[in-house]
Amino acid sequence: MNNELKPEFLAEYYEKKFPMDYFMSFIGLSNFSNREFGFVVGKDAFVRNISFQNTDQLREYMINNAVKHAYVGAIYDTSPSRESPIQKIEWKGREFIFDIDIDEYDLVRKCGCKGDQYCKECWSLVQDAAIFIDETMKDDFGFKDVIWIFSGRRGVHGWVMDKITQDFNQAQRVAILNYLTFIHDEKRTQSIEEIPNEAKPLRNRIYSLVAKSFLEKSTPEQLKELGISLNKAKEIIQNVQLSKQFNHTQYNIIIPNDTLVRRKLSDEFILRRYPRIDRKVTMDTRRVSRMPYSVHGKTGQIAIVIKDIRNFYPDSAPTIWESLM
Ligand SMILES: [Zn+2]
Known part of the structure; x- marks a missing residue:
């Protein structure tokens, strides 16, 4: 089969297969004409400041330009256009979005994958990060609705769908990010033991998800390097492998009561497995994000909504060719 991503395939996909109504259920119809869209068209030109009066116009644009990549941005007080670019108009709202890409883990991946490459072993880092953020948003912040969208290549995007988040300004978004990342500072010098009491749920989650994943995937030899005897x-x-609901208490019981060993171990699992979030994507309220169910112009894969992140592997996402068969 010829897997070349020809413009006519893209046009046909957006004409016959792109689920416009389903896509619209994510962004909503209100203020549609004031919503920014961005596209990669022709010979890889990235165009922004585009808006549409209705969804028919949007579909028509995607068909006529056989768009290679499609992105949706924020809502403004007027329709973005070349004459009224987003820098000159007032920002009104945007979804609250997290971006996790496997290449963020390049320095700590042990499987040998780099950049866009992934395997079952390192993809579990993306799955773990999504589960961690999902739980944190729901349990610590009380959000009800978080969806995960395949980026089409090497990562996933989490969209917090609760309406209230649309109005969050940059400072509010940064505050939530900081809560999520304060043990993940640039220099990675902060220890899990230093997490303040008000963030106890986060600390407990680090044991029940991050430490658990790290320990159950470790070999005895790897733990020995951290100062734990082979038998122990x-x-x-x-x-850990047998434990159904691993938590902080169990961790305390099974890990040797040696300050140095504990510090080494927690530094190691945070460094290797703590979620690595692309801060810019979450902070930048004027950014555009890949449209759910659009086609990734390099891989031909469709940015589907992931039903169960625990069982999702990128190879299982449909391609434009399968969709058009
Ligand atoms: Zn890998």
């Missing part, structure tokens, strides 16, 4: 390491790994 085997026992720890088995304990």
Whole structure:
């Protein structure tokens, strides 16, 4: 089969297969004409400041330009256009979005994958990060509705759908990011033990998700390097693998009561497995994000909504060719 992403395939996809109504259920119809869209068209030109009066116009544009990549941005007080670019008009709202890409983990991936490459082993980092953020948004912030969208290549986007988040200004978005990332500072010098009491739910989640994943995927030899005896390491790994609901208390029981070992171990699992969020995507309220169900112009994969992140692997996402068959 010829897997070249020809313009006529893209046009046909947007004409016959792109689920416009379903896409609209994510961004909503209100203020549609004041919503910014961005596209990669022709010979990879990235065009922004585009808006449409209705969804028929949007579809028509995507068909006529056989768009390679499609992005949706924020809502403004007037329709973005070349004459009224987003820098000159007033920002009104945008979804609250997280971006996790596998290449953010390049320095700590042990499987040998780099950049766009992924395998079952390192993809679990993206899955773990999504589960961690999902739980944090729901349990610590009380948001009800978080969806995960495949980016079409090497990562996922989390959209917090609760209406209230649309109005969050940059400072509010940064505050939530900081809560999520304050043990993930640039220099990674902060220890899990230093997390303040008001963030206890986050600390407990680090044990029940991050430490658990790290320990159950470790080999006894890897734990030995952190100062744990081989026999004890085997026992720890088995304990975690058998545990249904691993938590902070169990962690305290099974890990040797040695300050240095504990510090080394927690530094290691935070460095290797704590979610690595692209801060710019969450902070920048004027950014555009890949449209759910659009086609990724390099891979031909469709940016589907992921039903169950625990069982999602990029290879299982449909391609434009399968969709048009
Ligand atoms: Zn890998």
